[in-house]
Amino acid sequence: MSDSKKKKDNVTLAQVAELAGVSKMTASRVLRKASGFSQNTHDRVMRAVEELGYVPNRLAAAFGSDKASTLIGVCVPRLTSGMFGSVLDSIDHTLSRLGYQTIIGSHEQVPETEEAWLTTILSWRPAGVILSGRTHTPTVLEMLRDQAIPVVEIWNLNTSPIDISVGFNHFDCGHEMGRYMVSRGCRNVAFVGAEANTPGMGMVRFDGFMEALEASGGHLATREVLIDRPGFYAGYYGTETVLSRRGDLDGIYYQEDNMAVGGLFYCQSKGLSVPDDISIAGWGGMEVASVLPKRLTTTSVATQALGKTAAEALIARIRGEPVQDVIVAPTRLVPGSTV
Amino acid sequence: MSDSKKKKDNVTLAQVAELAGVSKMTASRVLRKASGFSQNTHDRVMRAVEELGYVPNRLAAAFGSDKASTLIGVCVPRLTSGMFGSVLDSIDHTLSRLGYQTIIGSHEQVPETEEAWLTTILSWRPAGVILSGRTHTPTVLEMLRDQAIPVVEIWNLNTSPIDISVGFNHFDCGHEMGRYMVSRGCRNVAFVGAEANTPGMGMVRFDGFMEALEASGGHLATREVLIDRPGFYAGYYGTETVLSRRGDLDGIYYQEDNMAVGGLFYCQSKGLSVPDDISIAGWGGMEVASVLPKRLTTTSVATQALGKTAAEALIARIRGEPVQDVIVAPTRLVPGSTV
DNA sequence: ATCGAATAGGTTACCGGTAACGCAATGCAT
């Protein structure tokens, strides 16, 4: 149908302009919906675009103007996690709806990996970046300052953000769960976490948890933070460890739900009754928590809302609209039947 | 420390060249590790880069040469799935290691969404794209042909790919599981799937499963394909449906593991014994399958290998190295204790 | 009728790299 050979030479704006009988600049104005053209001109340009099958070259646009970039860098701890997957999904949908494209990266909780990623991404002159966590290398801070680029830090609440922060209050999550577990009769509890070498926000929840325990009469009997990534396995084996260490536990708080589920199955395999013999609580409100024979007691977190809010805040800042600097994404303790 | 003001004017290659006492072109050659410079020149340029803190502008490079783009577009069905998350993670790591950046998108199994994404992405003149599934709109095919851009289709095996295909043999997966279930005594089985409106590869597995059933003496009693996305919930309620429809089932094959786990819990809640009363099998080899009280019978699939292979094949093609057109990623039936 | 502002559109220069080409100096075989 079309006259495409091996590799069709891309149609340029100049060709569109020529066919429409206007200058490049006018065609550019029409396509960017800027002002300064008549309805008649608009129609002629659009017809030419249609006829030639013009595909704009954003590379050229972004290069020529440095305001025209619609690239957003997003760096999360890992892509394999359902939680971050959900956040990323939400970010990408929102950005895409607003006309931006997402370049991703994962830092695996290592600040130097984030730095390497940022160095590369900045060479694409993105319109903004979304980082996660609040641990950044000095170089990262310096680069972001030098580029004066909009930044959103997500996941954790950060009261003095680089630019904008949208996150959960992990401390409060842990605190609330601590109080709840004590109120349900837990006295001798353990914490099971993961990623000991590169602690993420799980440790902040632990801090809140500890504070609540101490304030309300509970006691941290032991804790086990595995080197592995959080997940079912880690929860399973972490539970084995803490139980073998202390036989008198009456509750375990896990870094997140998958670990809690792993723990739940471990307890089940040992004939321990939950919550009669031992209570179990997680964090995240992952889907699996709700189809278990016993609904897992957990903190449900709004990952979709977090992503959407973060993306919208970033674009608002890019467009120069007013934005709140610190936004707390909602979390909610959901009592199940495991505490 | 540095003299950064509000917004540091970016250091350009010209400044680097001037400081090194060479021409822009020579500096460019050094940085691209092209040939045509002496060791002495190389050192001087590198010292100038160091001193000025030069950050290359890939936008300009990619724009000026159209061979220099290191942007790769990757479009998956969804980002929230652990399986696709794992593939994406693997792709991103591999691309990053090879010096490329990943722009993502998700199409939710709707070809038109993929088309819209591709249109946008092509305006960035990427070095290549990775798509998933084999359902593409005619416009997508035309655009890819016109741009003559390297393409890898992942996830499903495709014997006549647009360019390169790296995928699982879903048909064989289903076929193998069908034979296995019959060999373990299943006769009257059901299939529970998801995404009825936009079927993905789960349906191909079903086709293979059916063929095996018919060939080996089994019988498909009923099937339920939910509108929802695959997941624990969908599996739970899908199981309720097929069991209420047919009380005489002795086996259920699920589109994937999370659904199977949901089904397992449903059976458990109804006092059905697995596998004595009913057998359950999934697909995917997700982590949760191995910490369950009963190890789920499933097909383990190499998502990491799939991603890595796909990324490597794409880059090889971009670099003009020889590549196999059709690559099958390994899958393996893993007997558990649920069949 | 006159004037200033608003509107429509063109011209020029430039963003920061890279490809293509050219040329001098060097090395090596005859």
Place this chain on the structure above:
DNA sequence: ATGCATTGCGTTACCGGTAACCTATTCGAT
């Protein structure tokens, strides 16, 4: 000593848009 290939490096043009600036027309108000 001569011829020729190789190496090292500079010059020029260009990629495809956009910003900044400028001109000509139109229009309403005085």
